[in-house]
Amino acid sequence: MIRGLLFALGGLILGGIIHIVVILLVPDFADRDAWTSMGRFGPDGAFHVLPMSEPGTEPLPYLDPRMATAVCRFSLENGPIRIKADMPDDFWSIAVFNRRGSNVYSLNDRTAERSDIDLVIATPVQLVQLRENPIPALEQSIVIEVPISRGFALIRAFVADPTLLPGAEAALRAANCSADVKAPAPPPAPAPTVEPDTDAP
Amino acid sequence: MxxxxxxxxxxxxxxxxxxxxxxxxxxxxxLFGAVTRGEWTAWPDSGSANADPYTEAMLARSGEVPLGSGEGLAFTAEADRNGARLSGRCSYRIVGQTPAARLWTLTAYDGDGHLMENPANRTGFHSREILRREDGSFVIQVSPHVEPGNWLPVETDRALRLVLRIYDTPLTSGGVGDAILPSIERVSCS
Missing domain, CATH: 1.20.5 (Single alpha-helices involved in coiled-coils or other helix-helix interfaces)
Incomplete structure (x- = not known):
């Protein structure tokens, strides 16, 4: 009898461990998570404008139907990536998520204090390299450090009125998820990028 | 053996x-991190880097992309002021004001999380198109029948879920605190 109870207790403890393991592994094995769903819209490394949410045809669950949305899955394995977009004057925001769908960074047009998006996403190691060899073209960029190797970025642009939708969608379609990190922003800069002893922060 | x-x-x-x-x-x-104010519940941590594992697992299963803390905060309501579950068979008045924010949208979903289908093709309101009273407060009528003013049509016999998304708000950085959200009053049921 006591023996049986001990085995039952062991089973309960093992069950607790299984519970924890399942909860922790669900994001890696889910097949309807945001990352997997976004793969439907097109190849990685580019922004894809999602159709506006309408009853019956929501591209992703619980997207705001008053926001135009574009998503891009990216990988940092081949170096930092740069996101560039010219946005409309009204509210917009951009959020960066890891592969598991957790938010790691977000920003809106007012906190960005500018009307365009110029965001460089780098891993901690890549950021150290960027600091040692600053790229002049990135002086105006917002450089963020994220501890992830893969993830996705999502831009939301407010559409106050259906007549403004084409403009918002055009801006999102022109958004670049793999802009040249070394390319000069406004003025042309010399091609070689290794410039030691410039103003490292 | x-x-x-x-x-x-x-x-x-x-x-x-x-x-x-x-x-x-x-x-x-x-499970964790819910912040409830009146009828409305938000999960501020789900949009931050320190979301708990249960929240991560729930988001992975639903495929939902939460609002980041730098974007805004989403409040969900599934019950009225008296605690009765929201139903598409009833009419409601959403009365009051929203917390400080640059922009907000209110959207009606069915119990499964799909947008509410309706002939008027209106799934919600945003803060700039709404008709307000002189003191800045507003009334939104959620009803299957045509109503004057801000009418949010619903067409379902089943559960109803309202989502109030508040964009660019100090609530995400300073905490929800004693933010005042509109109340949901039941008018009648058919």
Missing amino acids: RLLIDLAIAILIAAVVGFGSAVIVLDRDR
């Missing part, structure tokens, strides 16, 4: 308890 039977029972218990409890927990609403 007896050992094998005991082991089998222990493993069965482990499997049932482990997987069963995980499924039950994930089928419910997000």
Whole structure:
């Protein structure tokens, strides 16, 4: 009898461990998570404008139907990536998520204090390299450090009125998820990028 | 032989308890980090880097992309002021004001999380198109029947879920605190 109870207790403890393991592994094995769903819209490394949410045809669950949305899955394995977009004057925001769908960074047009998006996403190691060899073209960029190797970025642009939708969608379609990190922003800069002893922060 | 039977029972218990409890927990609403103000509940942590593992698992299963803390905060309501579940068979008045924010949108969903289908093709309101009273407060009528003013049509016999998304708001950095959200009053049911 006591023996049986001990085995039952062991089973309960093992069950607790299984519970924890399942909860922790669900994001890696889910097949309807945001990352997997976004793969439907097109190849990685580019922004894809999602159709506006309408009853019956929501591209992703619980997207705001008053926001135009574009998503891009990216990988940092081949170096930092740069996101560039010219946005409309009204509210917009951009959020960066890891592969598991957790938010790691977000920003809106007012906190960005500018009307365009110029965001460089780098891993901690890549950021150290960027600091040692600053790229002049990135002086105006917002450089963020994220501890992830893969993830996705999502831009939301407010559409106050259906007549403004084409403009918002055009801006999102022109958004670049793999802009040249070394390319000069406004003025042309010399091609070689290794410039030691410039103003490292 | 007896050992094998005991082991089998222990493993069965482990499997049932482990997987069963995980499924039950994930089928419910997000467990941790809920902030409730009146009828409205938000999960500020789900949009931050320190979301708990249960929230991560729930988001992965639903495929939802939460609002980042730099974007805004989403409040969900599933019950009216008296605690009765929102139903598409009833009419409601959403009265009051919203917390400080640059922009907000209010959207009606059915119980499964799909946008409310309706002939008027209106799934929600945003803060700039709404008709307000002189003091800045507003009334939104959620009803299957045509209503004057801000009418949010619903067409379902089943549950109803309202989502109030507040964009660019100090609530995400300073905490929800004693933010005042509009109240949901039931008018009548058919």
